[in-house]
Amino acid sequence: MKKLFMMLMAGLLVTACASKPKTEQAAEEPAKKVLVLYYSVTNTTKQMAEYIQQKTGADIEAIAPVNAYPSDYSELIKRSQEEIQGNVLPELKPLAHNVADYDIIFLGYPIWMGTYARPVMTLLANTDFNGKTVIPFCTSGSSGIKQSVGDLQKAIPGAQIPQCVGVRSSLMDKMPAAVDRVLIAMDLIEGENEVLADYSAQQAPTAEETAIFDAAISTYDMMKGTKAVSVGSRKTSNGTDYKFVGEANGAQMDIYITKENGDAAPYFTAVDR
Ligand SMILES: Cc1cc2nc3c(=O)[nH]c(=O)nc-3n(C[C@H](O)[C@H](O)[C@H](O)COP(=O)(O)O)c2cc1C
Structure with a gap:
């Protein structure tokens, strides 16, 4: 799963490709x-869901709790x-669409307390995803x-989960490229994905790598005080991807950082605790 995730996070690279829904072209x-x-x-x-819908021509529906959650952040928490x-x-x-009628279900949610938001938990408990690609x-x-994704696979063991894509809310400008990578891999749109190398073996970060780490995490308050312990990297057509192991309060986590070619500041794409 770790390898799958690394592959998918690389979806944040911008992939230049023209595409139109394959569903409109498939003849055979x-x-x-x-x-x-x-x-x-x-x-x-919702923005991500609508983007997927537009690119694929899929049917789309919002999961709707009977008692809607408040949009005020502290009330919601x-x-x-x-x-x-x-x-x-x-x-x-109740859903207007019947999951049984579909082959592929894109299932979208905000992360709440590390995993999918609770309404998705209800959906998984009430819906048969056996034999579906999710x-x-x-x-x-x-x-x-x-x-x-690990929690999903446990909740719906009869479903196949060949791809996934997560985007930080502050990096929504990278969302289309990340999603396109998955749509191409699923053969739902045309295009070619860059083949990405594995990360190099983890080793102690150099002063330059530590500076990249510190700059990337400085944008997010909750990451402050996190120290870089080790790093692996790989070159891409877009720049360099780093996989850092960071440590804060005795706990270690994987932190994915991209430094694009040119002068743009490095940014972190995900933290796996
Ligand atoms: C109850 C709650 C718990 C959250 N937990 C996390 C979390 O564990 N990790 C994280 O990165 N973001 C967390 N967030 C932030 C949301 O995942 C993020 O704002 C998301 O983009 C909101 O998506 P939405 O606009 O589609 O609702 C949480 C937000 C809420 C309201």
């Missing part, structure tokens, strides 16, 4: 039926924490998609 094979299901409170994940503590699954309005996509403040 019956087109796969694609549904985009998503949950979003503050509309960040409060309710989600109460639900976690009380082990409450929010009741959902492509998780998410937005988050900093967390990578990895933990939620």
Whole structure:
């Protein structure tokens, strides 16, 4: 799964490609039926869902709790924490689309407390995903998609999860390229993905690498005080990708950072705790 995730995070590289929905072109094979299901409170994940819908021509539907969550951030945190503590699954309005009618389901959510938002938990408990291809996509403040994909695979073991894509909410300008990479890999749009090398073996960071790390994490308050312990890297057509192991308060985490060619500041794309 680690390898899959690294491959997918590389989707944040900009991939130049013209594309149109394959469903409009396929003559020989019956087109796969694609549904985009998503949950979003503050509309960040919704942007990603709508982009996938536009590129693929898929059907799309928002997951809707009967009792809508507040959009006020502290109220939202409060309710989600109460639900976690009380082990409450929010009741959902019935879907207008029938998952059984589709081959591929793009399943989108914000990351809440490290994993998919709670309404998705209800959906997974109530819906048969056996034999379906599920492509998780998410937005988050900093967390990578990895933990939620592991949790999904446990919740719906009969589904195939060949791809996934997570984007930080502050990096939505990189979202189309990250999503395109997955759509190309799924053969849903035309284009060619850059073949990415593995990261080099982890070693102690140089002064230059430490400076890149410090600059990238300085943009996010919750990462302050995190120290770079080791780093592996790889060159891409876009610049350099780094996989740092960072440490804060005795806990280690993987931190993915990209430094694009030119003078642009380095940025981190995901933190896996
Ligand atoms: C209850 C709650 C918990 C959250 N937990 C995390 C988290 O664990 N990691 C993280 O990176 N972001 C976390 N976030 C931030 C959201 O994932 C992020 O703002 C997301 O883009 C919101 O998506 P939306 O606009 O589609 O609702 C959390 C937000 C909320 C409201």
